[in-house]
Amino acid sequence: MRNEYWTDHRVGVLYTAGAYILWGFLPLYWKLLDYVPSAEILAHRILWSFIFVVLILAVANKGKKFITECKNVFTTKKALFGVTASAVLISCNWFVYIWAVNHDHIIEASLGYYINPLVSVLLATIVLKEKLNYWQVIAFILAGIGVLILAIQYGQFPWVALTLAISFGLYGLTKKLTKLDSLIGLTFETMIVVPIAIGYLFFLESDGMATFFSASISTKLILVGAGIATAMPLLWFANGAKRIPLSMIGILQYIAPSISLFLGVFLYHEHFTKIHMITFSLIWTALLIYSLSKTKLLVSAEQKFRKGKSFSA
Numbered sequence: 001m002r003n004e005y006w007t008d009h010r011v012g013v014l015y016t017a018g019a020y021i022l023w024g025f026l027p028l029y030w031k032l033l034d035y036v037p038s039a040e041i042l043a044h045r046i047l048w049s050f051i052f053v054v055l056i057l058a059v060a061n062k063g064k065k066f067i068t069e070c071k072n073v074f075t076t077k078k079a080l081f082g083v084t085a086s087a088v089l090i091s092c093n094w095f096v097y098i099w100a101v102n103h104d105h106i107i108e109a110s111l112g113y114y115i116n117p118l119v120s121v122l123l124a125t126i127v128l129k130e131k132l133n134y135w136q137v138i139a140f141i142l143a144g145i146g147v148l149i150l151a152i153q154y155g156q157f158p159w160v161a162l163t164l165a166i167s168f169g170l171y172g173l174t175k176k177l178t179k180l181d182s183l184i185g186l187t188f189e190t191m192i193v194v195p196i197a198i199g200y201l202f203f204l205e206s207d208g209m210a211t212f213f214s215a216s217i218s219t220k221l222i223l224v225g226a227g228i229a230t231a232m233p234l235l236w237f238a239n240g241a242k243r244i245p246l247s248m249i250g251i252l253q254y255i256a257p258s259i260s261l262f263l264g265v266f267l268y269h270e271h272f273t274k275i276h277m278i279t280f281s282l283i284w285t286a287l288l289i290y291s292l293s294k295t296k297l298l299v300s301a302e303q304k305f306r307k308g309k310s311f312s313a
Contacts, residue, residue: 024256123173
């Protein structure tokens with residue numbers, strides 16, 4: 001029994017780590033399409049993701065389950081709103097990320113995904129009424145200071161980082177509230193926005209601005225492959241996440257933005273300033289404190305601090 005647990009645990013770690021590694025290297029994929037407008041890439045990403053997940057549904061023999069879920073979703077206002085919100089949020093997230101990568105903002109995009117776990121917890125506190133402990137509050141304050149320093153130094157709102165963090169945080173919240181199977185959920189999300197994607201691609205073609213039909217075979221294959229590049233890590237993550245503890249997922253999730261950060265700095269030579277270093281250091285410290293916030297060491301430190309404070313009062 002114990003051997004089975006450890007085997008299942010290892011498989012879970014491999015699936016989850018694999019998903020985050022793929023997400024981390026995704027900028028390399030979008031850079032191959034940097035001559036294609038971001039909105040057109042997004043439309044293809046939605047279209048081919050939908051086709052790919054429908055094929056997987058058929059192979060996995062989940063067609064009947066999907067039809068049953070369709071009836072539930074379209075007859076329940078809360079479920080329909082949740083799925084529609086998920087579709088809009090993930091589409092927004094995908095677009096901003098593609099735009100950021102192809103306009104040399106990979107570092108800021110990686111910052112967004114470092115901030116994302118903290119945004120998710122903040123949303124859980126506000127919406128789901130979950131409580132924060134002393135160290136989690138400290139983590140949020142440090143992260144907020146880091147973002148504020150970056151905004152003041154550059155004289156502009158770090159909209160790429162915060163849009164990615166907030167949109168993905170809200171997406172996670174809607175997924176939690178709708179509670180659909182990951183494959184079926186992704187099918188719903190792409191199904192809802194695919195008519196808009198197809199309409200936009202037809203508009204581009206009729207206006208003579210479409211890239212797909214006039215592009216080389218390699219460009220066509222990369223655009224079609226966007227569906228696989230989108231769906232595969234999501235499915236790997238779904239298979240892995242159910243096999244390992246949430247705390248392990250919390251550690252593994254920093255793989256993706258770390259890879260992206262290194263790509264931005266060392267491969268694409270984006271400008272990494274002292275202010276970036278200060279901001280990232282504060283975010284990393286915040287994430288470390290948050291990750292350890294429920295360990296015995298920090299919990300006992302908080303208890304000693306509160307006890308000392310009550311004595312001094």
